[in-house]
Structures are given as C-alpha cells and as structure tokens.
Amino acid sequence: MQTTPLSPEDPAQIGGFELLGRIGQGGMGQVYLGESPGGEPAAVKVIKPSVVDSTSRLRFAQEIDILKTVWGARIAQLLDADADAEQPWLATEYVEGPDLGKHVMTHGPLPALLVLSLGATIAEGLGYVHKQGLLHRDLKPANILLGPNGPKIIDFGLAVFAESSASLTAANTVVGTPSCMPPEQANGEKPLTSAVDVYALGTVLLFAATGHLPYHANNIHVLFHMVTDPATAPDLTGTPPELAPLLTSMLSHRAEDRPTVSKVVQQCRALVEAQGLKLAQARRRLTTYTAAPLQEFLSVLPAVASQDVTPPAPALSDPADTPPGNGPRSAPADESAAEPTLFLTSPHQAPVGLPAQPESTVLAPQSAQDERGDQEEENPSNAQNMPRRARGTGRPPARSLRHSAQARRTAQQLREAYAARAAF
The missing domain is CATH 3.30.200.20 (Phosphorylase Kinase; domain 1)
Structure with a gap:
C-alpha cells in the first residue's frame, strides 16, 4: 500500500x-x-x-x-x-499490500486460476460476515487488499445487519458503488439479503479477470439505468471461458438466481481442482503473485533512499505466460475500480463535493419505478501456466523500518522536508 x-x-x-x-x-x-x-x-x-x-x-x-x-x-x-x-x-x-483495483490497473488482469483462488477466499470470508447477520454492501476492488498473508476485506462503513431495513441515509436514497451494485440495491429495495454481496463479489472477480466492471457509462444516471434494466446484460468481454458460467450466475439480475457464498466457494474449488491443483496451493500462488515490494518511506526522498533498503526481486513469469502489465487485456486508464462520492437530490442536479480519492455513491432514485503453511507439490501438472517469483539473488532481504526507531526518524525527516518545500 x-x-x-x-x-x-x-x-x-x-x-x-x-x-x-x-x-x-x-x-x-x-x-x-x-x-x-x-x-x-x-x-x-x-x-x-x-x-x-x-x-x-x-x-x-x-x-x-x-x-x-x-x-x-x-x-x-x-x-x-x-x-x-x-x-x-x-x-x-x-495490511501491507495494494488493493485489487490498483494491482490490476498497474499489472493487468490476474490469470484465471488466481481469480478462482481469490473468489474462494473472499467468498469464504463473506460467509463468516453473513453468519453474523451482517452484509458488507460496498464490496469492490478498492476494498480488497492483497496482503502478504492473502487478500483481506476492508471498509465496513456501509455494512448493515441483514434483517434490518433501517438506514442512516435520507429517505429514497441509494448508497454504494454503482458499477458494483446489484439491481435491488440500486432500486433502493429493503431489506437487502446476502445476495447483494454475491453480486458485488462477481463484479470484483470480473474486474480481476478482465480489468473492467460489468457496467460502465460516463453518466451516472445512464449507469444506474443499465444496472437496473433486466434487458441490459453485464459486459463479460474478455472473461476466460472457464470463469464465464460462474460469473454469469453471480451477476444474475434476480437475487434468487445467484449462488450462495458457500456455493461460490464450492464452484471455485471444483474449477481449481479440475486444473490439477488443490485450492490451498492456488491460494499460495495468488499471494506470491500479488505480493508487492515494500513501500518504505525512504523511497520518497532520493537523497536518503540508499541508506537501508534493498528492493525485493521483481516477479517473473514462465515463458508461456504474459508478464503482468503487458497482458492483452490491460485495463484502460479511465476505468476505475471505484466510483466517486456523489450527493444528488434529483436526477438533474450536478454532482457536488467530489473527493480527491474515489469512494461510494449516494444517489436519489430517479423515479418511483427506480426507487431502490504446507509445502507446494513439486511440478504440478499445469505449472507451466503459472507465474513464479524470481529466485533469491544472495542479498539479504529488505529490512522493514516500520517497527524501529529509524522509522520514526525517517518520518520526522519527511515532515521537515515536506515543510521546507511547501509554499505556505
């Protein structure tokens, strides 16, 4: 991160x-x-x-x-x-690592096997959330962090108890991220069910596999119409064939047509095992593939960047793989994993208060109709299709400064340097 x-x-x-x-x-x-x-x-x-x-x-x-x-x-x-x-x-x-949105925008889509591992991992995590009677309601690529111990879910600011129809928002408003929002949530229906998180996870996996979300439009109201219109199918362009049936079911317009999170885990497992791997092995490969170099403070100041940090070796792919960042389906620069915060009180009011970083959307519906630890096995059968990290170079690993007095000294250096350059 x-x-x-x-x-x-x-x-x-x-x-x-x-x-x-x-x-x-x-x-x-x-x-x-x-x-x-x-x-x-x-x-x-x-x-x-x-x-x-x-x-x-x-x-x-x-x-x-x-x-x-x-x-x-x-x-x-x-x-x-x-x-x-x-x-x-x-x-x-x-969590030390980038969010899924930034990783895909930087390195390109994930291989299908790793998307399945991601899907099983996050679906299982959502299962624990749902067992506690909770819904996340705002799952999106920016809310999945790719840490050294695997992906983690963040930002429960819009989470609610599943059985509750109460909300802190004003009447007739919709809260969430439009491109990752299921139709019933976009229509303002209450109470919502766990199917909203299944749909959102489908948008996350589609983005991980292709670099784009199921619906995209320059106008927020056009986007909401696309999401809520049962005749407008989600855009699955570029989806690997083995993922298409699963994503199609997760992105079903009707909530009752979507699989449960436990079914998502089972289907991901079956697809991984069909490729000759155990799910635990695929998860370890996902963590290895997405592990990012440590972002040390010293890298901000070139004059002192060489004091303590030796960057880790970059990820390498097998010859049969396309290296991250050079894949044929790299995400376009103007497509984001999240939407900006918008506060609209009518369908014709201009957006106000756009933040520096994207968050969620608060939008009033447009009409009454729209209210809404083991070692991996050596040489698995498909090993040639999976990227591997580079072997060690003989240098000592990069030393984290976060828990040391050096971290505090570095932070103070940065404050002073920033203040010296500031025009105020």
Whole structure:
C-alpha cells in the first residue's frame, strides 16, 4: 500500500497511535499509517473536522460497532476506536499490500486460476460476515487488499445487519458503488439479503479477470439505468471461458438466481481442482503473485533512499505466460475500480463535493419505478501456466523500518522536508 509523507497540518498522533504517513483520503476523512505504543502497525482512519456532525458521528459509531462484531482471517481487524473524540477515529490492522483495483490497473488482469483462488477466499470470508447477520454492501476492488498473508476485506462503513431495513441515509436514497451494485440495491429495495454481496463479489472477480466492471457509462444516471434494466446484460468481454458460467450466475439480475457464498466457494474449488491443483496451493500462488515490494518511506526522498533498503526481486513469469502489465487485456486508464462520492437530490442536479480519492455513491432514485503453511507439490501438472517469483539473488532481504526507531526518524525527516518545500 503506497504511503506518502504527512503534511504540516497533519497531527503527530491520534489516540496514542504515532502517525508515520498518509495511506489515502476521501470525502469524509483521512487514513494514516500509524504505530501503536507497542510497535504494532495500524491503519488509522480519522474523520475530517469539516464534516464532523451528529450524523457523521452516528455513522462512524455504527462502523465501529460493525467492526467489533465481524471477525475472520479475511477481515482487517479493529484495534481501537473513539467515536466521541473531537476528531472521531478508528484503528484497524494494517495490511501491507495494494488493493485489487490498483494491482490490476498497474499489472493487468490476474490469470484465471488466481481469480478462482481469490473468489474462494473472499467468498469464504463473506460467509463468516453473513453468519453474523451482517452484509458488507460496498464490496469492490478498492476494498480488497492483497496482503502478504492473502487478500483481506476492508471498509465496513456501509455494512448493515441483514434483517434490518433501517438506514442512516435520507429517505429514497441509494448508497454504494454503482458499477458494483446489484439491481435491488440500486432500486433502493429493503431489506437487502446476502445476495447483494454475491453480486458485488462477481463484479470484483470480473474486474480481476478482465480489468473492467460489468457496467460502465460516463453518466451516472445512464449507469444506474443499465444496472437496473433486466434487458441490459453485464459486459463479460474478455472473461476466460472457464470463469464465464460462474460469473454469469453471480451477476444474475434476480437475487434468487445467484449462488450462495458457500456455493461460490464450492464452484471455485471444483474449477481449481479440475486444473490439477488443490485450492490451498492456488491460494499460495495468488499471494506470491500479488505480493508487492515494500513501500518504505525512504523511497520518497532520493537523497536518503540508499541508506537501508534493498528492493525485493521483481516477479517473473514462465515463458508461456504474459508478464503482468503487458497482458492483452490491460485495463484502460479511465476505468476505475471505484466510483466517486456523489450527493444528488434529483436526477438533474450536478454532482457536488467530489473527493480527491474515489469512494461510494449516494444517489436519489430517479423515479418511483427506480426507487431502490504446507509445502507446494513439486511440478504440478499445469505449472507451466503459472507465474513464479524470481529466485533469491544472495542479498539479504529488505529490512522493514516500520517497527524501529529509524522509522520514526525517517518520518520526522519527511515532515521537515515536506515543510521546507511547501509554499505556505
């Protein structure tokens, strides 16, 4: 996950977490890389002072309550939070790695076998969420982090209890990411069921396999019409043949026609085993393939970049594979894994308040009709079709600075350098 220096107006710490850099930002808040007093890295989300009001506090408190409830190996865990602070904040487990959207936009689509591994892993994680009576409601490529221990689901800010029809949003509004939203959610139907997350996972897997989402349009209302129109089929262009039946069923217009998350796991497993591998082996290959080089702070300042960091060797592919980034289906630059936050009170009102980074969409429906650990086996049968990492070069591995005094000194250097270059 790319980290940038703190700006002069950023706090040095929040809730006892020392802040080391910026991870990302949106319309509601800023996310920092932090370190606990005991040296534990964390993603610290802070609500911007300009948007702190009773409604934002209530929504933030709901997100904290959800994070206290959900658990599982595929969920970024809550560490600490304070919804009543002057600037409400929460700290979650820090996942070292890019989100799926950035990885695909940078390196191109994943091989089909790895998409199946991703699907089984995330579907199993969603199964634990659903067993607790919860729905994510905003699953998208940007909310899947590709960490060193496998993919993890983040951002439960829009999560709700499955049996509840209540919402913190205004009446007749739709909340979510349009391109990843199922028709019933786009139509404002309540209560929603676990099928909404199955559909969203289908859009995530389609993006992972092809670099595009099922529906895309320049106009938000045209996009919503495409999503809700049963006669407009999702765009599966470029989908590998072995994935097409599964994705078609997951993206079914009617919720009752979609498989359950447990069925998704079973189908992914069957397709992986048909290629001569166990699912656990495919998962390890996914983690190896998507593991990104560490983003050390020193890389921001060329003058000191050579002090401590030796970059890991790049990923290599077998001759039979197309290297990441040069595949025939690389994502176009103008297609994003997420949508910007829009607040529309009528179908003709212009968007306002676009954030620097994409988040979710809040949109009023247009009409009454639209309301809405083992070692891998040597030389598996299809090993020639899978990318492998380069062998070691004999150099010592890159040393992480995040848990050391050097990390704090580096963060201070970055603050001072940033302040020296700033025009204010």
